[in-house]
Amino acid sequence: MKEQTLKTHEGTVLIDQSCFNNCQLYEYHYINEEKNWTEAQQYCREKHTDLATVSNMTDMKRLLSNSAGNMTEAWIGLYDQTDVNRTWYWSLPGNELNNQQSNSGLCVMTVLDDEGRWMSEKCTVKKPYICYEDKVILIKENKTWENALNYCRDHYHDLVTITSLDEQRWIQEKAKKASTDYVWIGLHYACTLDLWFWVSDEVVSYNNWVSNGPVDDCDMSGAIEAREKYWWTKRNYLAEFNFICSKN
Template sequence: MKTWQEAQRYCREKHTDLISGLKQLQDEELKNVMNSADKETYIYFGLFRDTWRWSDGSSFSFRHWNNDLNNQQYNSGQCAFAFNDEGRWKTDSCDQKKPFICYNDKVILIKENKTWEDALYYCRDHYHDLVTITNQDEQRWVQEKAKNASTDHVWMGLRYTCTLDF
């Protein structure tokens, strides 16, 4: 028995991830497991409600949160994420000025300090968008580039988009 977040962490550490996608949900082996479970037993799978979005609209399924944050803080109304020196993500207020990373066909570290919104417009005007990270390889690639920033944190294109925190 685990919470959804604990179940996801366990699956990612020991296997790949929680079961997800129509093909996996229709799998015969899953049907057998579900049929053998007690009728009062509920089993988690990988669907969740999320209001974090990348600035370019890309899917936000890859996670690289700072380990000391709990799920409540992920949805605390912060509208942007930044890297810390270990490459993990954390929230910060969008009006803080930090360097940022744009991308086109490659990632570009911009050593000017801007708010998240100003960084977004800068990247869209000069490149393509703020950086989007959808897998561990991209995470490592961007993390290496961020080491050359003038501060401990750099903006990326992730933000909380829930209107009025509903």
């Protein structure tokens, strides 16, 4: 891990520069073998995380860039639960697609062209499929910010960095499952330099601070609210919360 150090009020923090402009919170894997939707879901859950979830056009472009050039269609993780309110759901538990009405017993495939259109099909049809790999993990242990940082670096990669609205949405889905009201992220205040920084060395450009914003304080690190609004908030670095690690 390429690192530099930054002096803080409570000691020295190593900053990981190997992740700069490179890390993704999740990635897609195109599987060039034909299975029905249920078989594809099972494979993705065993080998990766789940069948692909697609939140926006950025996701769609990333998904299409990982597909094979000679294939035209592939399953993604969207389906209609038979006899359950005729509503589309993502394979990833807890995700619902805006209450769009459908015919029950159908699954969704994406057309692998420049437009990335979606089409419904009987779930028993065999198609190639696209899995996704989650690159972050919620640790349901209560630790101080520094101990959380060390845990992530010992067992995974680092405390998580959030650089965009897409990443914020991904992380808050993780935070919802926390057992504490706040969850540590890789954001810290450097008293000597009078600045907030990410331990991954990313610039704090995108932000989601609570409305009154961060107040500069030498004993503070950044956490995300695990209930309701999911704002970022400053908390004393000795407080003990769940935390989110990146796996990259």
